[in-house]
Amino acid sequence: MKEIDFISMNKKRYDDIIGYIRELTSQRFCYLNLSDDIANTILVKLMKSPAFYEPKGQFADLIKASFPKAVEDVFNYYQKVSYQYCYTKTHEHTLSEDTSQEAIRQLLSSNRKINDVYYWLRQVIHNLLCKYYEDKAKQIELSDMLMRESSVMQSFISPDDSIELDGLDPSLKKGIIESSEYKEYERAISFQSIKEYAQWLKVSEKVAQKRKGRAIRNLKAKILLAMGWEDSRDILNFNQYNAIQRFIRTLLKIGRSEDDCAARKIDPQLQQAMQGIERIDDWGITMAGNRRFRLHLFHLTQEKTPLAATFYIVLDERNHIRVEDSKQHKKIVPHPIPANIRIPKEMGKSMWTYEQIISHLKT
Numbered sequence: 001m002k003e004i005d006f007i008s009m010n011k012k013r014y015d016d017i018i019g020y021i022r023e024l025t026s027q028r029f030c031y032l033n034l035s036d037d038i039a040n041t042i043l044v045k046l047m048k049s050p051a052f053y054e055p056k057g058q059f060a061d062l063i064k065a066s067f068p069k070a071v072e073d074v075f076n077y078y079q080k081v082s083y084q085y086c087y088t089k090t091h092e093h094t095l096s097e098d099t100s101q102e103a104i105r106q107l108l109s110s111n112r113k114i115n116d117v118y119y120w121l122r123q124v125i126h127n128l129l130c131k132y133y134e135d136k137a138k139q140i141e142l143s144d145m146l147m148r149e150s151s152v153m154q155s156f157i158s159p160d161d162s163i164e165l166d167g168l169d170p171s172l173k174k175g176i177i178e179s180s181e182y183k184e185y186e187r188a189i190s191f192q193s194i195k196e197y198a199q200w201l202k203v204s205e206k207v208a209q210k211r212k213g214r215a216i217r218n219l220k221a222k223i224l225l226a227m228g229w230e231d232s233r234d235i236l237n238f239n240q241y242n243a244i245q246r247f248i249r250t251l252l253k254i255g256r257s258e259d260d261c262a263a264r265k266i267d268p269q270l271q272q273a274m275q276g277i278e279r280i281d282d283w284g285i286t287m288a289g290n291r292r293f294r295l296h297l298f299h300l301t302q303e304k305t306p307l308a309a310t311f312y313i314v315l316d317e318r319n320h321i322r323v324e325d326s327k328q329h330k331k332i333v334p335h336p337i338p339a340n341i342r343i344p345k346e347m348g349k350s351m352w353t354y355e356q357i358i359s360h361l362k363t
Contacts, residue, residue: 079101
């Protein structure tokens with residue numbers, strides 16, 4: 001959900017805080033792996049509190065007080081992600097609202113261990129939409145596509161690393177099977193254990209595990225792109241993702257630097273786009289064409305002023321990044337509501353209160 005730079009925080013204190021948040025989360029949500037999302041949400045809010053940085057400050061009370069609101073924010077984000085995903089498939093507002101809320105309800109009432117909430121929600125939305133279009137006997141083509149893709153997406157969260165291709169369109173499936181990514185993946189999972197794979201590669205088990213993870217990520221990225229995904233970090237293969245991470249770190253150095261731009265040979269436009277951005281609270285990426293992407297960075301300052309920047313980049317075949325354009329969005333500010341405008345009370349609020357979330361949990 002968010003990737004945050006905690007350089008200013010003592011490592012032991014950071015570990016203690018994260019451990020405490022995870023303990024609270026596991027106590028309340030025993031079947032759901034939500035600790036990272038809740039931890040990031042709480043940390044973004046509490047980093048502004050002076051007590052949070054005091055060497056002897058008591059963070060437990062701060063975290064307990066922030067926990068219910070953080071849970072609401074996380075589930076509100078899950079609902080928004082679910083709605084957006086459903087809407088891209090259906091272009092129906094009411095259906096997307098109903099389906100996304102039902103997916104959240106099923107998430108909370110599940111008594112099975114769920115490690116990857118985002119894939120799980122998308123899988124459930126797929127199933128709900130399949131049933132909806134079957135019941136309504138309309139948009140058969142969309143229903144068929146969802147049914148095919150459902151088995152593919154389900155395999156993405158399989159504990160045995162197997163990826164199902166039968167649900168793909170035959171022409172897409174043929175291209176995937178003939179690809180180098182699929183051959184590398186087949187080879188990586190053909191061994192009974194990482195130890196055997198490492199022996200075959202003549203490398204350490206740690207390196208072999210990394211190679212296997214790379215093969216799985218590369219194949220998933222290729223499949224998602226073939227299925228039409230455009231707006232997700234998952235569309236990046238292993239090397240592309242690492243290249244983006246390095247690029248973000250470079251941008252952060254620019255944002256933190258007060259040196260003369262010309263002396264450091266930094267593009268003035270990049271420095272202007274990163275002005276004031278000293279930490280990345282969130283980032284996203286969108287496909288904009290062949291090897292072209294829009295990279296979005298977001299930062300919330302200590303004064304609660306949001307800063308966002310967009311970089312139009314090209315990743316070449318060697319994963320070198322070329323920046324075509326960059327800009328900081330200056331108009332991301334709180335907007336006062338005119339007196340003559342009335343917004344329904346339910347708009348802009350969390351769709352699920354903390355009490356509602358807890359009431360749906362399986363005990």
